Amino acid sequence: METGYDRFAGRVRPLVAEPLLGQYARALDGVGHQVVGEQHGKPDILVLASVTDVARTLRTSATVGDWITGNMFVPDTTDRAMLNELELAAINEVGALTEVCRRPHDRLDSTTELVRASLARRVPPGGLTRLASHTEDWAGVEHGQIHPLRLVSLRYVEHLDFYENRVAAQLVDRLREHLSRRIRELTTLADGLADLDEYEQSLRRTQSWRKLERLSKLVAHAVSDAAAPSALIQDSLRELRRVRTKILALRDSIAYRHASRRAHVPMRLVRTNLFSNDGRYRRVGSLWDRWAVHETKAKELQREVDESFLESYDAYVAALTVRACGVLGFTPIDPDAPVPTAGSAVQLHSPSGELTCSLDQDGGMRVLSGDQVLVRVLAIGHDLSAAAPDSVVRDWIDRVDEACSASPTPLVVAYPGLRSSRAGLPGPIRRRVHSTGPHSRTRARSQELIAIVPITPLEIEGEERLARALRWTVLGLSMVRQYPLTLSTGARRPQLTADWFRTSGKGGELELLRRPSAMERALLLQSFDDHGRRSGGLRASRQEEFLRELAGSLDACAAQFDLFQTCPLCAGSATALQPRDRDTFHCRCESCETFWGTRVCGPCGERYPILWPKNAVVDAGDEDRLDMTAGADILALPCPTAVPGTRFRCPWCKHCAGMPGCGCTLD
Template sequence: MNEGIVNAEPSAVVMASIVYLYRQITGADDVHSILDTPLLVPDVAHHARLTPLDADIVEFLPALTGVCRQPHDRLGVEHVLVRAPQARRVPVAGLTRLASHSEDWAGVEFDRVIPERLLSVRYTDDYDFYENQVAAQLVDRLRRYLGGRIGDLRLLLRHLGDLSRYGAALEGKQSYWKRRRLSNLLAEAVEAAKDQVGPVAETLKRLEDLNEDVNLLRSSPVYNRANRRAPIPYRLPRTNLLMGNYRYHRIALLWEAWALRDADQSVLLKEQHRDFEPAFNTYALAMVLRAFGVLGFEVVNGPLDEIGERIGLVDGHGTQYGLRMTADEHVEVLLGEETIAAVVPFSSDITAGPSSDHVQESVDALLRKHGAAAVSTVIVYPGDRSERAPLPRRLQDQVHWTGRFSAFSGTPRQLFGMVPVSPLEIESAERIARSLRWILHATRLQQLFPPRIPAEPWVQFKPRPWLRRQDQDWHLTKPMAPGELGRLRDEIRTLDSAYIARSLSTRRASAEEVIAQVDAAEETMRLLTNCPLCPGTGPVAFEARSSTYHCQCECGAQWGTRICGSCKEQFPVLWAGKIIESGLADLMGGDAIDAALGSETLALPCPNFSDRARFKCPWCETCQGAPACGCDR
């Protein structure tokens, strides 16, 4: 596990699920087989069945209750100082004490002392002996065991409930592409979940009832008066009481069942700890591949999981990308031969700290370690929604966010994201896909407009509404209509010939070099107008503004750039029109964004807009509609 993280172990169910999926993934033949592997937990039925220890608790708990409430006892003797009329038996030590403590005398008559207080013998019930210590400590051990089982089952039941919730969400307003992705994911799990919810809920209710009965024993005489810290071996010595008494004998059997389960669980946990980090690294690679699939990429070639080997990817518009796992288990995203981003698997659960201060320390440590990287970085870690929910709002954003920039002195601002993933949360692939969308699309949308053509002294274009001169460049402000590119090339060649005829001076670029720059600008404009949500080739409405632009695809997607009125920075926006037009009043926090928008967003929309789409600046987090919108972030 990773160092420097407090109490960073994921839940046992998450660890077991990821190790299980790791074995499924490593058994796949190729990358396409990984994509076909269900990355949600495929079967939770074995968690829902009563374990042998569960069955033993059901059988032997009445005996434990009987012992704790009405135990065997021994006669204990104690000396207490009482008023003389109350003394029944006075030991020799009591007379000796009376002789040396005159304050306990009522007076002296002739040759004898009249006592006021005497040390008397009292016989009491003594419960603190070995067999009762076994019973008292068994109560604590069963409480811990049942608490862990109940927590695991609640986590699974919440996961199955999420599947049902997402199934209902298919009827809500969302883009066609998100509905199709969600349908495919749910197809992997919903049918199985229908048969699993009942057994999980039934077992959970039964264990909760058992746990309540065990907790009631904390008020019993044995639990309060027997030593619960005395060392007791896993294998109990066979005393007469444990062997000869019916109830105590059943307690011994229950102790041995617990000890056997605890020993087996310790071995299993050691194996999981040993396997978890490499398992999570492989799981993260599989999730990145799934996230690229969410973004419309296809795998064209590549190895299964070989260090340094490249997995080829191509998007719906033909752009070639690649993935490569490094020796330190990072997943590099390549454009050509250039590394443009890194996905860093982090196998500790940073939200599992004992307090929000410890969680904040972990977040700060990760930012210091990876925030100054030379490329954009996304950290994926095994996190659970129930652990994020109690954190302060600001900290919730820090442990689940993307689309912001880290800035360290002397380093360029790079995108930096932190994304929780889990086999028990169906949104995991959408979260990583949203981070990758920022890396793949945000820079392109934000920095490439308007495409520039270096202005040569001899190139004086005829006036065109979509081509304007600014400083030392020509700016292309809209896509060229069919035939315009050819006419522009012809004009460049004509200008080149005229310039050669009237001047013999040297110049910086030839006609073909200028044409190549025009072609590059047109290619850039084509990239800007490619729909991020669909692979369609239909018409895209393009509107150029002063220094920003806006596109709308026939599929309903809209994208472009905006300028923040507060910090004056430019930022990219993307949304599916039907969704944002329906209002997002409940859009608060990363998990809500996952459910409402998935990967189909860049800068986050304001949840309180009315007449038009407004967004929050990812640089300063100021909303375009503030303060009238009432948005608190």
Template sequence: MTQAFWDRVTGARVDRLPAHPLLGRYQLTETGRVNGHDAAAHTPVVPTGSGRWSAGVAGRLGEGTFARDALPDPALAARTAAVVAALATASQQAVPGPPAGSPPSQETEHERWIAVPPLATDLIAQLRAVPDDDPVELLEQAMDADLSRLEAVCQRPEARLRPEASVVPLARARRMAQDAVTYLAAHTEDWQRRSIGGVFPRRLRAIHNEPDPNLYENQVAVQLVDHLIAFVEWRRQRLEATSSVLTDLDELAGQLQSRPWRSSHRLATLIGEFADRVDLNEDVQRLLRRTREHRRRLDRLRTTRLYRDRQVTRRARFSADLRQTNMFVHHQDYRRVAALWRAWARASRTAGLDSSVAPGVFCTGYDQFVALLVARALDALGYVATTPHAPITGGPDLHYEGPGDDILVLRIGNDGVVELSRDGHALLVVVPLPHPLTADGSAGTLHAFVDDLDRARPHTGPPRVVVYPGTRAELKELPPRLRARADSVGNDLPGGPGIGLLPATPTEIDGVERMTRALQWARVASDAAGYPPRIRCPADLLGELTATGSGWLRVADERHLAMDRPPTPAELSTVDNRVAAWRGRRVSPGRRKEHQASADALTAGLHTARALLDRLAHCPVCGLRLGDPRGLHARAGTFTATCRNCRSEWGTRSCGHCGTDYPVIETTSQRSAQGHPVATSGLGNELLAVPCWQATATGTYICPNCGRCGGWGGRPGRDCHRCADPDERN
């Protein structure tokens, strides 16, 4: 199949898929068919229930199989669908009109959309006010009351007597079968002796009654055990996910005192969305204990006489309203089993216990979840949307205004990839990948995928980050090096920049923090790479401007100026006046157009450089601008600055190996994080270049260009084992 698929991770067309493709990675490049159904361009190639896929484009067909773990986890898919449903409701709901005499409401669709928490909080909301007729709660109450009756039925089931004919010794025969004489006449081996009066049999074909447990009522009981086990597992997963969210809230609340106050304010705002729910952890733990006890009792029923009897039919399907048999009406145990069945049927119907999310729907939903993370991360960095509509796939661009009058543009392509740009230049590309890379304990899928990413390192173009559904528990099970690779923006990789990997799920609250870290690096690193900004300047104006802009303008070379710090409005106005005066000088008519173009380019260059420095003069942690532009100190092509508000230090450093300048942030939390393999997942906007976790020297950062840190290859006692050993770096 020629160029039939689009690889979202690398942004390239491919001829064919690998033997076991990743879920959501590949899409059709044009209209075709997926799994036998018509599909538009950018439709993801997803597995069927059997794990196979087929795709056709332009009359040519390809097919194959997905990996075992490609199908989405039902709990993850359901929670993603819950977040997507909340986003759809927020986009469609009408804004209520303001009360009489009050100013008109200014709430936009984007504001309602971004207000949706990136967490599946449906269970939390349910626990806050459980109605008396809640079907899930009623089912659990019925299990508390009637599970012992189901145990009694499984251990001592009723059975009907089924007459069966068989050949038995004469002493055991109680009732002859109708064909007993005919059978005896044809089987002389069963005769004991003959006499003149007839035959004395040794064995006789007789009727005996066998107990038959395959009753309608017993079939219901056996299937009810399976249904209740599935319900309890569904309930356990939801409760554990909710407990994880509440635990995250408690942990984040405990970190507020150790962070700068503006960073604490950002976290407090996030926690404040769930302020009325954090006290539910005790209730959740109580429900978890009850659920686990139910699971233990149900597991024991799998060893009972009735459940292990293979004579009981398991393929029959029963409606929610069981037939009113005599046993279901009058038998004290079976009557309660029928009531338990009806409670389960009601919960299954109303709570969606048997609902499943198709792989294609999950892929689309995860794309929207990642878009929500990006929008929330922009909000955490102080950016405000100036366009009213919500981010949608293939929709119009969204404009955001942030610190330093920075304007960013967010665009979601038809393939679901999110691109963030400034002045027409892409800063960051975020690729949703709904395949659980770390779910497999062997991490084989992650190993292979990391190898693909390393082979596809973007030597040019904006940074790319792949967001996948991974949890902290899964990351802890990985080897240290692979754990660091599975949670990286791509700026701390051995050998230089690469495609980053960020885990994020609707059940963990720090997905926004990870995305904030990626956006922080993208927006600041692009500016820091241009420090100090250079402005092309006519040679006869260099000396005059550097004298006028003494302290912030200097000569870079014979054709360029360098701006070391942002000028004040008065300083910039003075230089603009000098440029305007130079523009008005009399020149020959043949050079007039060129002279004016040079003046315009110089003015534009000065203001562009000033805008870049103004963005760098804003604290990346709390967003506050330096009170005095002279607080941005230039030295040997790098700069440092200290925030008077949160006391964070930021600036650029020069790599001793490759000479690349890169931005860093020095905070109290980072200074105490030395020696930890991965300590970056929750730092959010408090991190730019990543501290090296194996360097013996403090304050060493990994160069994003060469992947080595400041403790490598220099003075005795300061060599970094991670950077010196090629095996460690790779």
């Protein structure tokens, strides 16, 4: 049985039938080579090219700082917006092609047909032989002579199905195909630039000032490279559509209808008399040559892009992961450090702690806190929103869910999908192919799919949506799983009570509900010291050692509250954490008035994290709108009908306290 390295599971496994593009990798001379799966999920041609272009720029980057400051949007917008040589030739020569198709040269040819005897003009020699053997065509026999009823007659007709006209007819199809592809490409590019305009417009809306700052920098960087070609794209689209309209009109022409469009015509044109001596046909032949040269170059370039795409997409998503950590406030400790390669890492820090982004041999990126893997970001080359029947797309997503269940760590899966492709999907499927937040129904699962996010250089919000997915593991799940913090005290119990800790049901453990003040810390240590002296259970040296260890553990736990009490948006430390019942807490930043914490879902009883910036106006009806209105600054989604920031949907069971009247759904 053939095997391959399963990038989801992180180990060698048998290859499944028709794997997703990028799901498997084979080790060859120490380099991970992707195993290509079914072709239905192949990304859009413009996505393939743009990812390859951006990755080519990333490979020339010398430092991590270059990754942070570089433009991750389409870098060669101007080149793509300009008309190429074939398109300029089509614009100039469409008149000659129209003349040839509408008024083609013809040749005389002869044909035979069975007609009434009175209509026969010329009877070939074989016609009399046939008459002698077909008595049904006789009118009768008189005096030994046959009187014919029907005769085979020879007729001369115009013949249009010859080489030169076949070239013209097939050129119509080839130009139509090329122009349609280019119009689709430029339309996709224009949609990306329209997103820039929409983001620029959103800078005037009321929103979190931190998101406003990030958004303005992101738009300014992208606009500096992409604003100029916007008018050029529209001009090119106008010209291409005009030419395509003329080409489409030739489908009812004489040459197009009568010359064979299926007969094989070699790309290298044969110089016949018509192509050499007739002015109209000579111009059509020249246009065919332009198409052949362009097609040859395009196929070679596409072959190179296809071969390097999966590796390029891994590099693109890896760089975007480091940038997404920057959105969360984690910046490189050494911006001048070399860019990571397979097996190396980037050290990041923020007031709330430190992270490590480690690049695996298979191209995946692990995000670690100390030695603990918080999440793995895995890029697959399969477009989960590609044009396919709904049942096929649903099967792709189910296979991603199934593959992720074999992962030893939480996963964020990135794929090269476009908004235009997602827009045509049914709502439930669309929400599955673009979702942030845990997919499992319980927080107890250690292996869970955190997000499926579409990321391409054509959608500027990819950085924010990836950051929102990472926030779930860096902050959201940590708040749920680590709070309250546990402190081991051996077999001893404190002899005082306080509102900042409680004794655990397990003997010898304290649960810290908030960071203790210096006085509270001293009182707790004094309590253990007094109890030890009264009981006399330990010698003085052992007692001092116990207190030193307890003080160190207490300080370490207190330091871990930096994660909970540092503002996720402005990184301010002027915050107040309020412990609440059922192991939940609420925290508010005095600087930017953002609040965050945990709440309990009534129906499923699970805790879930929340984050709400001041002035947030969040549209959570669609993930694309969520990218625009909230970006990375949100965890659990708000109820759309409640007062902003007061009611949220449980990410585990999807329940909202306002259901069913609030409009929230369980899908």
